[in-house]
Amino acid sequence: MIVGTAGHIDHGKTALLEALTGQAGDQRREERERGMTIDLGYRYAALTPGAPLTGFIDVPGHERFIHNMLAGAQGIDLVLLVVAADDGVMPQTREHLAIVELLGIARALVVISKCDRVEPQRVQEVQTQVSVLLAAGPYAGAAPFMVSSVTGEGIEPLRRALLAAQSEVSQRSREGGFRLAIDRAFAVAGAGIVVTGTALDGRVQLGDTLLLGKAGKPVRVRGLHAQNQPATEAHAGQRVALNISAERLQLEQVHRGDWLLAEWLHAPTQRLDIELQLLASELRAFEHFSPVHVHLGTQDVTARVALLQGEQLLPGARMFAQLLTNAPLQAVHGDRLVLRDQRAQRTLGGGRVLDPFAPARQRRSEARLAQLQALASADSLEQALPALLACDDGGLDPQRLERQFNRLRSSWQLPANAQVIATRQGPLLFTREHWQALQNSVLEGLARFHTQEPDQLGPDRDRLRRFVALALERPAFISLVDELLAANRMSSSGPWLHLPEHRIRLSDADALLWSQLQPLLVDGAFDPPWVRDLAKALSVDEAEVRVLLRKLGRLGQVHQVVRDLFYPEATIRQMAAMLLQLASDDPVVQVAAFRDVLGIGRKRSVQILEYFDRIGLTRRVGDRRQIRADNALAQSPGQ
The missing domain is CATH 2.40.30.10 (Translation factors)
Incomplete structure (x- = not known):
């Protein structure tokens, strides 16, 4: 068990721990000279012979050292709230009490110290003050211990209470990462x-x-x-x-x-969604985007607070909020934090971390607020998962959930209706019902596309994704399309996607002209004839050739690399295969290397690479190219 003190300066916290443990502690020279605790002090003692060692953390009571008090208060199991009988309840008594309540410390023992210095009537007065102070909080009704660290009065009853609390303190979970x-x-x-x-x-x-x-x-x-x-x-x-x-x-x-x-x-973050509580003692509302100090763990960083459910938070109220910190934090779901004002002079409130990896966009959307409500209502990942799955359109990232809840995937169970979808950027979680609904939406969208564009065979993956406008990132959308293709609910002709029953047929005249054009394009290999040269070779109108080749492009049989320059589908796949072979030796392909394997000029090689950029096979990096592995041509380049 870890026990921490709380209370105003010079109320006898350090002397109380010395009386309980028999140890003088590890005061620094400056503290001894000034007669006050400045930084954290530590002691360890068995409350009774043979009992496990209890750790005691002594915190400073001066308002200037609240930041040190906050660093020590994180992680304690029980707080000793110390109020001196001569002074009674003082400002740092109230602030320390507010802090330990905000940190969610479940257990407290209240000590009225220095009882040897005052008359019994004064002790009763302070006892009444303390009772009023605690009445509205989680420690209401706690019976104070009357103590004198000088005479030893009340020390043994307090020690017995600590020993009883030690046996009742819940063991913290040892699951998860250290x-x-x-x-x-x-x-x-x-x-x-x-x-x-x-x-x-x-x-x-x-x-x-x-x-x-x-x-x-x-x-x-x-x-x-x-x-x-x-x-x-x-x-x-x-x-x-x-x-x-x-x-x-x-x-x-x-x-x-x-x-x-x-x-x-390890996952540093500077954007966290929290459930924020403003202290009831605040005199005015908390404004959206106010600057604050954030205390989490032993960290103290500055931040802005974006309120997510309004422009103001009234004293004593709660609201979802997003922290935008000026330095990275480490946090997991359930971590408690305390907010102080911009000058670090006053405690404003605190909260509980819901999502340490908060989104920058749509943070006030109805769907996002539903997710935050699910996170706020849950104490564990298993409790949160069903609701999170129900209100997440784009899929949940298991690796992110591992870090968010500090639970490795092997240690938690998926709901019965959950489905793991493999994508090229890692698995995602959906409900089976939602995944099926997404597939149906894509098929319905593809049918609408066919109705609107009857002369086109279909869109490519990226155009279809834009057309159906689902809340899916590209890797998840590609996996969804791949499933539909594997199930024969969707077909592809080259890069074009279409329903299996959808066809575009050439007229007899177009079929005849294509039978004459195709050999010329194939014979041209990596440097085929331009439209004007094709028309001249066949003694036909140039516009007629252009219209037919564009129609064939919509059918997926040819590709227009630049205006009036068309390549057969097989040639495009052949060039893609050659590019992939180059990339297997060096993941970043130079234009010169591609030019050399094709045996054509640099200008034409650049035009082909720019076309590959447009259709998503490559990504330009300076004057070089990287392969995008999720492109259809990268999956089956030789077919």
Whole structure:
């Protein structure tokens, strides 16, 4: 169990921990000289002989050091809210209480300290103050412990209450990737760099490789302490010290606020969707796009808050919001955070992370708000999945869900109606009903295209995607079309897609002319005759040749590379195969290399490559080309 203190400056938090643990703690010289806690302090003690060690985190009470208090409060299981009997409830009492409530710390023990300094009547007055303070929150009705760290009054009952709480604290899940928010980093002679923090998720073992900081620098765990004891393994819910090493790793590169993460979990983000709560004590509404400080884990970054359900958030109210941070954060679903004002002088509210990888577009759309509602209503991935699938049109990315919920795919079950669709950029999840509806929509759209363009054989994949206007990214749409083709519900002629029963037939005159044109185009190989040359060779009108070849282009039998220059389908596939062969040796193909294998001039080679760019076989990179593997010609170039 990890116990943290909270309360106003000079209310006896440090003295209370010394009385409970018998340890003076690790105060710094400046703290001893000034007689106040400035940074986080740590102690470990068994509450009774033979009991597991309890970790205690002492936090500063001065308003100037709230940022340090926030770094220590993340990850604690129980808070000791300390109120001095002589002072009573003070400003930082209220602010610390608001913070621990915003962080969702479920358990609290309330301590009225310094009872030896005042009369019993004063203790009763402070007890009433505390009761009123707690009345509207999760700790309402908590009976305070009357304590004196000087005389020892009340220490044993408090210790017994802590021991009882220790047996009741729920074990944190050890599933998922390891996450540790670093709150200290220092060098140990002969060992190297040591970092400490509370393990929030997962487990870590000696020899593991973790990723450090926003850059994701790989480090190896050389040594390990859990709850201040040497260990070979540590897990969520423990205070952990890790001796880490990496090539050229310097202490100056490691800071409070950095994360140590399992390798697969590292995913820095600067756009997060949250459920935001504004403190009821705020005097005015919170405005859309206000600047704030965000405290998450041990990080403190500045950000803007985009409200998603209005232009203002009233005191005490909740609303979905999007954080746009000025520096990368690491977060998973369910993480708690605290927002302070732009000057970091006042706590405004806080929230719970719903989606650490929030979209930049359509963030206020009805569909997106439905997704956020599903995420807000769920405590686990399994609870969220059915609703997420029901309101997501474009498919869910399992890898993104793994990082969003810190759950590897092997550890969670799909709903019975879920279907995994393989795409060239990885699998996506749909409900079977939705995937079938998408297929039907594409077929209906293709039928409309045939009605609107009766003289065309059909569109290519990209034109069909634009025509049907579904909320599918290109890889998912290509997979959908491939399924329809495999099931013979759709046909293709070259790059053109059409319904199986759809045909365009040539008239007898057109068929005769084509029988004369085709040999000339085939004989021309990679440098076929222009329309004017074809017309001259056959002594026919140039316009007649042009009209027929364009019709044949719509049938997928020829391709117009530039105006009045047509290539047979077989020749296009042959040139595509030659280009793919070049790309197998070097993924970026030079114009000169393509020119040499075709044996034609540079100008014509460039025209052919520009045509391949237009139909999506290649992507231009400077003066070179890269193959797009999802193009139909890239799948079966020789056919």
